[in-house]
Amino acid sequence: MKNRYWIVWMAVALLVMFAPLPTRAAPPQERFYRVEASQFEYRPAILKANPGDRVTIELAALDVVHGLAIDGYNLETTAEPGQPARLTFTADRSGAFRLRCTMTCGNLHPFMIGKLNVGDNQLLWRASGLAFLAALAGAASRPGREGLASILQAWRRQR
Ligand SMILES: [Cu+2]
Numbered sequence: 001m002k003n004r005y006w007i008v009w010m011a012v013a014l015l016v017m018f019a020p021l022p023t024r025a026a027p028p029q030e031r032f033y034r035v036e037a038s039q040f041e042y043r044p045a046i047l048k049a050n051p052g053d054r055v056t057i058e059l060a061a062l063d064v065v066h067g068l069a070i071d072g073y074n075l076e077t078t079a080e081p082g083q084p085a086r087l088t089f090t091a092d093r094s095g096a097f098r099l100r101c102t103m104t105c106g107n108l109h110p111f112m113i114g115k116l117n118v119g120d121n122q123l124l125w126r127a128s129g130l131a132f133l134a135a136l137a138g139a140a141s142r143p144g145r146e147g148l149a150s151i152l153q154a155w156r157r158q159r
Contacts, residue, residue, distance in 0.1 A: 005137075009133065009136075009137050012133060013130060013133055016126055016129040016130055016133060017126055017130065026050045028050070028052035028053050028054065029050070029053050029054070030053070030054045030056070031049055031053050031054070031055045031056070032055075032056045032058070033047050033055070033056070033057045033058070034057075034058045034060060034084075035047070035057055035058065035059050035060070035068065035114075036060050036062055037059060037060065037061050037062065037066035037068065037079065037101070037112075038061075038062040038063050038066075039063055039064065039105055039106045039108065039112075040101075040105065040106060040108035040109060040111055040112040041112060042068070042099060042101075042112065042113075042114040044114075045099075045113075045114035045115065046114060046115045046116075046117065047099070047114070047115070047116045047117070048116075048117045048118075049091040049116070049117070049118050049119075050091070050118070050119060051091060051092065051093075051094050051118055051119045052090065052091065052092065053090070053091045053118075054088065054089075054090055054091075055088070055089055055090070055091050056086055056087070056088045057086065057087045057088075058084050058085070058086050059077055059078075059079040059084060059085050059086070059087070060079060060084040061079040061080060061081045061082075061083075061084075062081065063081060064081065064103075064105050064106070065078060065079070065080050065081070065103045065105065066078070066079060066101050066103055066105055066112070067079075067101050067102030067103040068087070068099060068100075068101065068102070069099070069100050069101075069102045070087075070089075070097050070098075070099055070116055071097055071098040071099075071100065072093060072095070072097040072098075073089060073093065073097060073116075075087050075089055076102055078102060078103055091116075091118045093118060094118045094119035095117075095118060095119070096115055096116070096117050096118075097115065097116040097117075097118070098113060098114075098115060098116075099113060099114035099115060099116060100112065100113045100114075101113070135155060135158065136151055136155060139151050139154035139155050139158065
């Protein structure tokens with residue numbers, strides 16, 4: 001890669017990594033999720049909330065007794081069939097948190113998991129931005145190619 005390009009790539013990469021993203025001014029909401037638990041899954045398995053949201057999860061066991069724990073939030077409940085249980089909490093920690101069953105409900109019980117996503121996944125966006133840049137840089141560094149037009153052409157061919 002030519003020297004002058006290297007500087008530009010670095011600048012853009014730093015921008016992708018550290019530029020502040022516009023924060024969504026989403027006021028905290030009430031969220032209700034009914035999660036149906038059966039051997040060996042949760043439906044839905046992925047829950048989302050914005051930081052500050054008041055979240056209620058109703059756990060309904062459809063076949064046998066199931067549990068639901070949210071790692072990182074220290075929350076846990078169990079539900080018997082026909083007797084839903086509820087958890088209510090404020091999503092005051094951002095990130096991805098694992099949901100898992102706390103009742104040994106059968107042979108695939110360890111695989112009974114889900115996820116609670118709190119907040120925008122900025123890391124994911126930044127990571128895909130960097131991957132895109134790396135692909136561009138790779139295309140641009142091929143011998144005999146210069147300029148944005150050929151970079152874009154190369155990128156199109158790669159897909
Ligand atoms: Cu289980």
